[in-house]
């Protein structure tokens with residue numbers, strides 16, 4: 001057996017991250033400062049995504065982001081950075097509403113769809129009631145709903161509604 005190929009860990013040789021080899025993370029490059037090994041931004045702002053940090057910095061400010069990340073558990077930081085990047089991106093696209101514009105639009109669509117759904121359900125139950133009341137003897141699996149000749153509405157008329 002030869003010796004372990006891995007030397008004893010030391011703070012300078014264990015990690016050959018990009019910030020250690022001279023290529024700073026996107027944040028440090030933007031801020032024109034030396035990217036330290038313990039740079040809080042380095043894991044989340046890789047050098048190949050410069051716009052991500054530029055947006056976050058423009059909207060939130062680097063010191064606020066540093067403070068926020070340091071207050072979070074390391075496990076939560078990536079999610080926090082991703083949400084900050086999304087919020088910043090949306091704020092720059094829409095200076096008035098930011099991501100709130102998208103949220104309220106989606107909430108409006110959701111409410112509209114819920115209204116449409118309950119309307120469709122009540123129409124369906126009305127049709128179902130009238131269909132089953134006129135044909136009490138022939139109830140198939142769908143309670144007469146799919147019975148081609150069943151119901152008060154003529155078959156041809158139904159098709160014209162569907163098509």
Ligand SMILES: [Zn+2]
Nearest residue numbers: 025028035039
């Ligand atoms: Zn850095």
